[in-house]
Amino acid sequence: MTQPGAATKIVLPESEIPTRWYNILADMPSPPDPPLHPGTKQPPAPEDLAPLFPMDLIEQEVSGQRYFDIPEPVRDVYRLWRPTPLYRAHRLERALGTPARIYYKYEGTSPAGSHKPNTSVAQAYYNRRAGITRLTTETGAGQWGSALAFAARQFDLEIRVYMVKVSYEQKPYRRLMIETWGGEVVSSPSRLTASGRRILEDDPDSPGSLGIAISEAVEEAAGRKDTNYSLGSVLNHVLLHQTVIGQEAQKQFALVGDYPDVVIACCGGGSNFGGLAFPFLHDRFTGNAPKAARVVAAEPAACPTLTRGVYAYDFGDTAGLTPLMKMYTLGHGFIPPGIHAGGLRYHGDSPIVSKLVRDGHVQAQAYSQVGVFEAAVQFARTEGIIPAPESAHAVKGAVEEALAAKAEGTPRTILFGLSGHGHFDLAAYDQYLRGRLQDYEYPAEMVEKALADLPVVPGA
């Protein structure tokens, strides 16, 4: 179907959309520690999560079952953009003069323009099946909110998105996408919830934060029987749904008779990273592949969770309301500098990804903002696609690998995840091109201060 070596774009027919999601918990040599209830410090029972999530998702969250069948209505929505293309970056290779073969898996062809709909569609489906008619969620710049609004519409769910006020006012485009798909967007903090009103009483001009928006969305969902809450990363079931990415990439590599030596993806909460990497880690854990790929998580130097954080129990949110998760964290009170890769500005990380890094199965690598944009512009000028700032961290990782191959004079096969396009991030490119983009030092003092606030978990 495609000529090995010569192909630019390796495509699959929609019959090749994966039929099941892969659960890496079944194959990890050592499983992650369980989450803990913030009061009792005991693992939460499924019932504790039932006010927020449908039972199907709670089961996927805790199960050790290796595969979950993808329901046909979910695969049917996936058909709108899946399988996504795997590209061979011939032009970037030539520009770098590298002996490496560089491939990228491009998730920007989804209606929302990123990998996020892989899980938003699944979550909307399971909620609908459980009789839920409304969803709430939070969003920063709007990537997750728009992905969930698209999915909610496909299953006739209403949706309310609490959008951080400063983004609501300064970045209207993803808000308009949410509204075009029929979703409701509320500037957070709002007067619709007790949490919001409390903040506004203290500071009527509060710019909001992701932590506040989470509190509002959770409060509303917990208080209404018809309404559930939906989260776009970090949790096990979210990473599970994203594994369609890596599974497709494996089929595409088989078509051209190649296999990656190294797999690189950007990592914020971990869902994009897990989606691409876990199927390749499965190959490694089971010896089920021509070679064992090295796996790299790329993160921003300004929010270096995996490379500079501590591995400990911490809250998932800023306010300290969520279950405690064992993960790499910079402290739940840490507020990262305002880099443009908003999706990577998270103090913690997926417990599964954290454990894989802890045990040496995954390498983490941090990159500074200016170098990341330099790589992104080189990529845009050779391959055409303008990457999202988050995805640009993986571009940077791939360029570094390709230059190392050149310096060593040894070819290798590099796969990276291009998780989305940068159509709504052009202001950041503008700053870079005008030399106005800045790097941030490792925020050592802020991290130290935040880590001093870690919750105490006896025996952990």
Add this chain to the structure above:
Amino acid sequence: MTQPGAATKIVLPESEIPTRWYNILADMPSPPDPPLHPGTKQPPAPEDLAPLFPMDLIEQEVSGQRYFDIPEPVRDVYRLWRPTPLYRAHRLERALGTPARIYYKYEGTSPAGSHKPNTSVAQAYYNRRAGITRLTTETGAGQWGSALAFAARQFDLEIRVYMVKVSYEQKPYRRLMIETWGGEVVSSPSRLTASGRRILEDDPDSPGSLGIAISEAVEEAAGRKDTNYSLGSVLNHVLLHQTVIGQEAQKQFALVGDYPDVVIACCGGGSNFGGLAFPFLHDRFTGNAPKAARVVAAEPAACPTLTRGVYAYDFGDTAGLTPLMKMYTLGHGFIPPGIHAGGLRYHGDSPIVSKLVRDGHVQAQAYSQVGVFEAAVQFARTEGIIPAPESAHAVKGAVEEALAAKAEGTPRTILFGLSGHGHFDLAAYDQYLRGRLQDYEYPAEMVEKALADLPVVPGA
């Protein structure tokens, strides 16, 4: 490869990218009248065009040869996004309750997000081959400028884009795309050209216009040996390059064993329309297909060139500098109301498309703005993709056809062209959703006034 009937997305491997462009001049029952030199009123000789265009493109402009081979370096760039998907709009069909089968050919997966790179890549290639190192062009909101900047970068050409000042200031996103790809953007009117300086002397605060920007781009190209000018629509060679769209669609229909009864595309200068429709008209002219498709050009009621214009010789630009073209026109002095479908705000139309309408081979249909956005939102909420306002005119046409099929109780196969995404047009959706979008009456008086200025061509 795909299951007939069940498929959502009919994809082709890149080996199926067409190997030649189709020239409808070879098959038209009656050819269009030739362009005329504005001074002599005689057809221009190829040499007259040589200061602006390379000989390969001039030959394609005037030739009656049925096919032109697509050079391999052009096909190689096409591989970055071609073949584009043909979608079956199952969800839109269900929402409309229509017995019709609706298909759409989606060109928004190109790096620039529209069909425009199909010709910009070809034009950049031929200019490079002719030893040209710089290109100039004009752009309004930036669709064409960004497509040409992407293409210029692929063939190491410099590019300067004269961008209408009001767009330069109010719509920065496509300007930033051009710059990200390495192009230079100049606010027009500028002090770089005599035409620009003349305008600024009269009115230092001139908001600019497409006509002024064309004058500046042409003036610079005509005055420099290393520099040519590039145009994004209207001309025969531009429509020729776009025929990869319709040729791919034909292969995709063959894969699922279907064929359109009606083909609908939006029409501004005519390149998107011609690209999709001409291969199907070829089938009709040669009897080379299971049936003869009806072909519809969708245009805005606010700029109803094909439905309310006159068929006459007129200038292609506002200033009256270009050759005279026999076409439907609202008068070169006509300034269309400020609808959001900027790409359809053109007083004239392709001479080939005009002749096909004149001779009854193509039907033209005009739609008002509010109804067009209503269809676009219904499309976005069912199919996911948010259409460009231009493309939304074809969506509206398809919806009307599907509702007619429902009213008549007769199934039919509808194909429409979704020429681009609306990621940079969300402000227009915002206005629609808030009830602030307005329709414009047919601007009868303005048209009457403009038509009084038509150039006099003896005997035409």
